[in-house]
Structures are given as structure tokens and as C-alpha cells.
Amino acid sequence: MKKYIIKFAIFAAVVVLVDFLAGMALDAVQHKAFEKNPLRFEVRAMYAIEKAESEVEIIGASDASHSYISKMVADSLGMTTFNYGKDGCFFIYQNCLINLMLERHTPKVILWEIGKDCLSTTVTKQTTEWQSIKDFYPYYRKSEYCKQLIDGRSKFQKLYMLSGMYRHNSQLLSLLEPFLVSESIDDKSKGYMPLPNEGYQYPEYINKAITYDSVDIWKVDLLRGTLAQCKAKGVQVVFCFSPKYKDEHVESMSQWRELKKVAEEYAVPMMDFEHHVQFKTDSTLFKDNAHLNDRGAHLYMEHFIPELKEILSQE
Amino acid sequence: MTFTSFEFLLFFPAVVLLYNIIPQKLRVWYLLVVSYVFYAFMQPVYLVLLAAVTGLTYGFTRWMGATDDDDKKKRIMIWGIILVLLPLFFFKYYNFVNESITALLAGIGLHTAIPKISWMLPVGISFYTFMAIGYLIDVNNEEVEVEKNIGSVGLFLSFFPYILSGPIERAGNMFPQLKKMPTSQPADLTAGLKLMLWGYFMKLCVADRLGIYVDAVFGNIVHHNGTTLTLATLLYPIQVYADLGGYSLIAIGAARCMGLKIIPNFNRPFFATSMSELWRRWHMSLINWLTDYIYTPLSFALRKWKVWGIVCALMLTFLISGIWHGAAVTFIVWGLVQGVYLSLEALLQKRRSSIESKHNLTKKWWYVLLCCVVVYLLFAFSQIFGRCATLSDALMVVNKIFGENGKLFIDATTLLYGLFCFAVLITKDFMDEYFEGRIKLYENRHIIIRWVSYIITIVFILLFGVFQGSSFIYFMF
Numbered sequence: 001m002k003k004y005i006i007k008f009a010i011f012a013a014v015v016v017l018v019d020f021l022a023g024m025a026l027d028a029v030q031h032k033a034f035e036k037n038p039l040r041f042e043v044r045a046m047y048a049i050e051k052a053e054s055e056v057e058i059i060g061a062s063d064a065s066h067s068y069i070s071k072m073v074a075d076s077l078g079m080t081t082f083n084y085g086k087d088g089c090f091f092i093y094q095n096c097l098i099n100l101m102l103e104r105h106t107p108k109v110i111l112w113e114i115g116k117d118c119l120s121t122t123v124t125k126q127t128t129e130w131q132s133i134k135d136f137y138p139y140y141r142k143s144e145y146c147k148q149l150i151d152g153r154s155k156f157q158k159l160y161m162l163s164g165m166y167r168h169n170s171q172l173l174s175l176l177e178p179f180l181v182s183e184s185i186d187d188k189s190k191g192y193m194p195l196p197n198e199g200y201q202y203p204e205y206i207n208k209a210i211t212y213d214s215v216d217i218w219k220v221d222l223l224r225g226t227l228a229q230c231k232a233k234g235v236q237v238v239f240c241f242s243p244k245y246k247d248e249h250v251e252s253m254s255q256w257r258e259l260k261k262v263a264e265e266y267a268v269p270m271m272d273f274e275h276h277v278q279f280k281t282d283s284t285l286f287k288d289n290a291h292l293n294d295r296g297a298h299l300y301m302e303h304f305i306p307e308l309k310e311i312l313s314q315e
Numbered sequence: 316m317t318f319t320s321f322e323f324l325l326f327f328p329a330v331v332l333l334y335n336i337i338p339q340k341l342r343v344w345y346l347l348v349v350s351y352v353f354y355a356f357m358q359p360v361y362l363v364l365l366a367a368v369t370g371l372t373y374g375f376t377r378w379m380g381a382t383d384d385d386d387k388k389k390r391i392m393i394w395g396i397i398l399v400l401l402p403l404f405f406f407k408y409y410n411f412v413n414e415s416i417t418a419l420l421a422g423i424g425l426h427t428a429i430p431k432i433s434w435m436l437p438v439g440i441s442f443y444t445f446m447a448i449g450y451l452i453d454v455n456n457e458e459v460e461v462e463k464n465i466g467s468v469g470l471f472l473s474f475f476p477y478i479l480s481g482p483i484e485r486a487g488n489m490f491p492q493l494k495k496m497p498t499s500q501p502a503d504l505t506a507g508l509k510l511m512l513w514g515y516f517m518k519l520c521v522a523d524r525l526g527i528y529v530d531a532v533f534g535n536i537v538h539h540n541g542t543t544l545t546l547a548t549l550l551y552p553i554q555v556y557a558d559l560g561g562y563s564l565i566a567i568g569a570a571r572c573m574g575l576k577i578i579p580n581f582n583r584p585f586f587a588t589s590m591s592e593l594w595r596r597w598h599m600s601l602i603n604w605l606t607d608y609i610y611t612p613l614s615f616a617l618r619k620w621k622v623w624g625i626v627c628a629l630m631l632t633f634l635i636s637g638i639w640h641g642a643a644v645t646f647i648v649w650g651l652v653q654g655v656y657l658s659l660e661a662l663l664q665k666r667r668s669s670i671e672s673k674h675n676l677t678k679k680w681w682y683v684l685l686c687c688v689v690v691y692l693l694f695a696f697s698q699i700f701g702r703c704a705t706l707s708d709a710l711m712v713v714n715k716i717f718g719e720n721g722k723l724f725i726d727a728t729t730l731l732y733g734l735f736c737f738a739v740l741i742t743k744d745f746m747d748e749y750f751e752g753r754i755k756l757y758e759n760r761h762i763i764i765r766w767v768s769y770i771i772t773i774v775f776i777l778l779f780g781v782f783q784g785s786s787f788i789y790f791m792f
């Protein structure tokens with residue numbers, strides 16, 4: 001048995017060494033892959049953190065990336081604009097992104113498609129809320145904010161993060177893609193990702209209340225921290241709610257009331273187009289119940305931008 | 316705490332270490348306490364239920380042991396089974412029966428107000444209930460001796476590797492081992508850890524990875540077209556195999572680390588060339604239990620009906636299997652579909668064998684492949700009813716698969732990782748099935764090759780595994 005324990009200990013040491021070396025190699029590959037093609041969708045967070053220089057930054061999930069036409073905003077406001085919206089990347093990701101961006105660069109305006117039920121406990125418990133945090137693993141050791149946020153994912157997250165390979169979990173394809181596929185991506189669209197206007201069935205209107213009504217105090221504190229940081233750096237934050245082809249009755253829920261309270265506390269204007277009459281009566285403006293198609297996005301910008309200009313002129 | 320949680324990775328080595336340190340005669344009680352602590356992490360309040368079922372099983376088997384009269388023994392056994400089944404009925408089936416009766420009465424104009432219960436289903440109840448019933452029947456049939464040590468009975472029903480999702484163990488296999496409670500040998504630890512490692516690969520890299528896609532599609536049936544639903548349907552059996560198969564390997568490996576050998580649960584099911592063969596390879600502990608305690612006695616009782624007796628026995632056995640899986644019409648339909656498949660096979664068996672031997676088909680690779688594919692497709696189709704929450708959802712899926720084409724919803728990253736890992740899994744199964752012993756990796760005589768194999772598996776788990784993801788599918792049964 002003694003011999004067995006020694007063998008096991010040697011094996012464990014070999015595994016740790018392989019993990020460490022593989023982690024270092026993958027870190028290097030990640031950096032090279034990013035430099036080869038920094039505008040790829042998969043490395044949007046890295047691009048925002050390391051290369052962002054725009055005056056107006058659009059933050060959010062898929063409803064941001066498909067609804068806000070950076071060029072239209074830039075042309076109207078006369079300010080450089082980039083849409084950092086990323087599909088499947090929700091509240092926790094968005095907070096981390098803003099804070100890490102602010103460590104290097106200070107925009108003038110952040111347009112934040114935050115989501116009316118973002119402060120809900122139920123949403124926090126969903127796996128999707130945390131999965132996108134992987135995008136920030138490269139900054140775990142470089143940013144104290146990032147480290148604290150990631151460690152908060154679970155009791156043992158600190159231990160998971162010791163592993164070099166775990167930091168690159170589910171990222172291998174993304175790391176290797178620039179070397180396997182020669183695809184040049186230009187930044188003409190400045191991050192905006194239009195959805196097609198046809199070729200699918202337009203959605204049917206959904207009128208169904210969500211069933212959860214709860215506030216996650218941790219998320220409220222997270223939001224307060226982010227807004228305080230923005231305020232300290234003189235960044236104007238605007239909460240935006242793009243049109244949806246559904247009504248989930250979130251406005252009667254406590255998480256929405258809490259969001260409004262925090263927004264008021266930090267003087268954050270709210271631009272709510274979610275139930276705008278011109279959109280909720282026309283399904284052809286939507287790809288699905290939650291996302292505008294390109295035509296819908298253009299129409300939305302025609303309503304959104306004048307109101308935004310008015311708000312910014314008042315602030 | 317589940318097998319894939321970090322807590323378990325700290326809990327398990329400590330348990331094994333202490334197991335080997337404490338005196339042999341205390342090991343049953345030690346593991347009993349550990350198993351109850353493990354269960355308490357999931358649902359502490361239901362420990363009382365587990366203890367109650369243990370007490371009933373122990374009491375009734377001791378009573379049977381003290382009785383010489385066979386008829387009285389049988390009556391005691393029946394009462395024991397009824398009492399042991401009561402909690403399962405109450406927690407799992409009460410609402411379903413209540414709703415069915417209420418709907419039936421409403422149909423004839425009678426409106427009742429029998430209250431529902433909204434208590435959580437005790438985890439593992441289907442598994443330990445079946446184990447308790449199996450033990451009661453085995454004592455009645457004098458296939459096992461009555462166990463006088465209540466600690467051993469308690470441990471048999473609650474042993475932490477298998478309590479949550481099986482395998483459904485047998486008294487005849489476990490009690491002799493529990494009497495010995497051997498010290499872990501290096502060979503046991505190595506064998507056990509290898510099984511656990513492969514189990515983790517199956518669960519984290521295949522089941523949970525493909526589950527991201529399958530769950531996303533089945534969670535939104537209304538918005539997905541037939542093409543997408545077809546793919547999700549084809550992937551679902553792989554997800555279940557990797558999930559329950561992975562869990563079983565971790566359970567078997569964990570027990571093996573303590574020198575205890577648990578029965579296997581899967582035997583490369585996707586290489587079955589008939590539905591009956593599939594059911595000899597898929598969830599073997601359940602199907603063996605059903606065969607020994609339901610099918611065999613039934614088919615014997617109905618033997619006068621010849622092949623139709625077999626058909627009836629098959630239909631009833633799989634109806635019970637469906638009901639065991641869940642209190643829903645979908646599971647009943649699922650069970651009946653399996654019964655129909657097997658009944659048709661039974662009825663056509665002679666004809667099939669004759670054609671196969673006439674043309675020597677079973678030696679032809681293309682015929683074997685064709686049979687495997689057909690069996691897989693039939694099984695995948697039946698799993699629609701096991702996966703969907705309601706019958707109308709299941710029928711919607713079926714209608715869309717056969718009537719609504721469209722653009723395939725692709726989550727490229729998930730599918731690529733998942734299918735790559737499945738390719739690794741199926742290649743291993745293929746080698747084990749047709750070239751057993753030819754290419755050895757985990758079992759290679761060279762330590763370098765063995766270690767490289769283990770390390771590659773660990774690398775796959777760290778790079779492709781889904782961490783902090785879903786629980787095990789069979790926890791819900």
C-alpha cells in the first residue's frame with residue numbers, strides 16, 4: 001500500500017505539472033489568437049477591455065447586439081460608438097465588463113440594455129447567468145474586481161481557478177479558430193449584428209406573466225457598485241429597454257421596482273421602449289419575441305436616438 | 316452534494332481513508348452513518364422515511380425468518396411490500412392518481428376537492444423501495460438468508476454510491492460482502508478510480524455537454540421545427556446513456572475503492588441488434604429486477620397462453636417500468652411503446668431467426684450495423700415520450716418531426732464538443748465490443764501508456780466538461 005500511495009502522489013504531481021504547462025500554453029495561444037483577429041464575436045469581452053476607445057458604448061446581451069445600430073447612434077450624436085452586446089451574456093457579465101473596461105478607458109456614455117428582471121434571484125440561479133463569466137478568466141489574476149466576482153460564483157471557485165486548463169474550459173475551439181479559419185472581420189458595423197428581415201415565421205404575441213418575483217440583494221449591491229464607479233469616472237449611464245413582442249408583466253414585480261429605485265438613486269435615466277405601440281402591433285419587425293430584426297432595429301433607432309439626444313442634452 | 320460537486324471530491328477520499336483505518340467490525344456502522352450524512356446533504360428531512368423503510372424491511376424479513384408456515388410467510392411478505400410501497404405511492408403517485416380520478420369524475424359531472432400534496436419527491440425513493448421489495452421477495456423464496464444485523468440492512472438500502480440513482484442492488488450480492496467489509500487493496504483503488512474517471516468523462520463531457528443542446532430544444536418545443544427536434548431526439552438517448560451510465564460507473568467505482576463490488580448497469584447498449592438485446596444492455600439493474608420479480612413470475616403464470624402469455628407479461632412489465640419512471644401519462648406511453656416493440660419481436664422472433672440463419676446475416680457487418688441503427692432509431696423515438704413533460708408536447712414533437720422541416724438550429728460549439736466527446740466514448744465502446752483486449756489503454760501493461768490515458772481523460776474533462784451544470788437525470792426518479 002505504501003508503494004501505491006507513492007505512485008499515486010507522483011501521478012498527482014504529474015497531473016498538476018501538465019495542467020500548469022497546458023494552462024501556460026493555452027494562455028499564450030489565447031493572446032496570439034486575440035491579436036490575430038480581435039474583432040471576433042467570441043473575444044468581444046477581451047476587445048472591449050483591451051481595445052475599447054469609443055465615446056459611446058452599448059452594453060447588453062443579444063437584445064443589445066441586435067437592436068442598437070452603432071453607426072446611426074454615432075452619426076446622430078457625433079460620438080464614436082461601439083456595440084459590445086453579446087448573446088447569452090447577462091447581468092453579471094455586463095457588470096464585470098463595465099468595471100474592467102473602466103479600469104483602462106473612460107467612455108462618455110454607456111447605453112445599457114440591462115433587462116427588467118435582471119435583479120431577480122431566480123435568474124441568478126440559472127446556469128446561463130454565470131456561464132459567460134468564462135470570458136473574464138484571462139483577467140482573473142490581473143483584476144481584483146474580476147477575481148472577487150468570479151470567486152463569488154461558488155464556494156470552491158477559487159480552487160477551480162487554480163487549474164490552468166479549467167480557465168480555458170470550453171474555449172479550445174475559440175482559441176484555435178483564428179489559426180484554422182482565415183476570416184477577416186471588419187469593424188464597419190461597430191459591433192451591431194443585424195438579424196434577417198425574412199425567411200422565417202414571424203412570432204405570435206405572447207402575453208404571459210413570469211412567475212418569479214424576488215430580489216437578489218447581492219445583484220443590487222453589484223449594480224450599485226458599478227453605477228458608483230461610473231459616476232466617479234463621470235460616465236453617463238442610460239438604462240435602455242428595446243421593444244419586445246411579448247408582455248411578461250415584469251412591471252408589477254419587485255425586481256423591477258428595485259431596479260427603478262437604484263436608477264433613481266444614481267440619477268440613471270431609463271428609456272423604456274419595451275411596450276412601444278408601434279412595435280407591439282407589428283410582428284414583422286421581430287425575428288422572435290425577444291429580438292428585433294434589422295428593419296425593426298432601424299425603426300427603433302429612429303425613435304430611440306432623438307430621445308437619447310434630449311436626455312444627454314439635459315444631463 | 317452530488318458526485319460532480321467539489322464537496323464530493325473532498326468527502327470521498329476522507330470516507331475511504333477512514334474506512335480503512337477503523338476496525339473491520341465497525342465498518343458497516345461507519346458506512347451507514349456516512350451514507351445517512353450523504354443523504355442528509357440532499358434532503359435531511361427524508362432520512363426519517365429512509366429509516367422507516369429500513370425498519371419495516373428489517374422487521375418484516377425477521378418476522379418471515381421466524382415463520383415456518385409458507386403461506387403465513389407469503390402473507391407477511393405481501394404486507395411488507397404494501398407498507399414499503401406506501402411512501403412511494405404517496406410521494407410519487409398520489410397527485411397523479413388524484414388528478415386522474417378528479418378528471419374522470421368531472422367528466423361525469425361530479426366535482427371533488429381532494430387536496431393535492433406539494434411535497435418534494437424524496438431522492439432515491441424509487442431505487443431503495445425496489446431494493447427493499449427485492450429483499451423481501453428473496454427472503455420469501457429463500458434465495459437469501461435473513462440478515463439479522465439491522466446495520467447491514469440499513470446500509471444495503473442507503474449505501475451512498477447507489478442510493479440516489481442506482482444501480483438497483485440485490486441482497487444476495489451485497490450482504491455477503493457486507494459481512495466481510497474488506498480493506499481496500501491497491502487493485503481495488505486503481506480499478507475503482509479508473510471507473511470513476513471514465514464515469515466523470517461520460518457525465519461532464521458527453522451528457523452535460525449534449526444536454527445543453529437537448530434541453531434547450533426540448534425546453535422550447537413550440538419554437539423549434541421538426542429538423543431541430545429530430546436532432547435533439549437523436550441526441551437524447553446518448554445524453555441519458557452518458558448521464559446514467561456515467562453515474563453508475565462513478566457509483567460502482569466508489570464502492571470498488573472500498574473493496575465492494577456493485578452490479579453493472581450498462582453494457583454498451585448502442586451495439587444491440589434487437590430491442591430485447593438493448594434491454595439486456597440498458598439500465599440492466601432495473602431490467603433484471605423487473606425480469607426476476609415481475610416478468611418471470613408473470614410469464615410462468617400465463618404460460619398456457621404460449622407466446623401471447625409472453626406478450627402480456629412483456630406489456631405489463633414495461634407498463635410497470637414506465638410507471639416506475641414517473642407518475643405521468645407520458646411514462647405510461649413510453650412503457651407501453653417498449654412493450655409493443657418487445658412483443659412484436661417476440662412474435663416475429665422465429666421468422667427473423669430463420670431468415671438470418673438462411674442468409675447467414677448475423678456475420679455480415681452491414682446487417683449488424685443496420686440492426687444497430689434501426690434499434691437506435693426505435694429507441695430514440697420512444698424516448699420522446701420519456702423526455703416530454705406532457706403527452707401533448709410529445710405528440711407535437713412527433714408531428715413536427717414527420718411534418719415540419721426547416722433550418723436546423725445549430726449551437727456549433729456545444730455540438731462540436733459534445734459530438735467529439737461522444738465519438739471518443741463510442742470508439743471505446745466499439746473497441747470493447749468487437750476487439751476486446753486488442754488495444755488496452757487503461758489496462759495496458761506499460762505504466763506510461765496507462766498514465767498518459769488517464770491524463771488525457773483528465774485533460775478532456777477540464778477542457779470540455781460542463782462544470783456547475785445540471786444534476787443527474789435519474790435523480791428525478
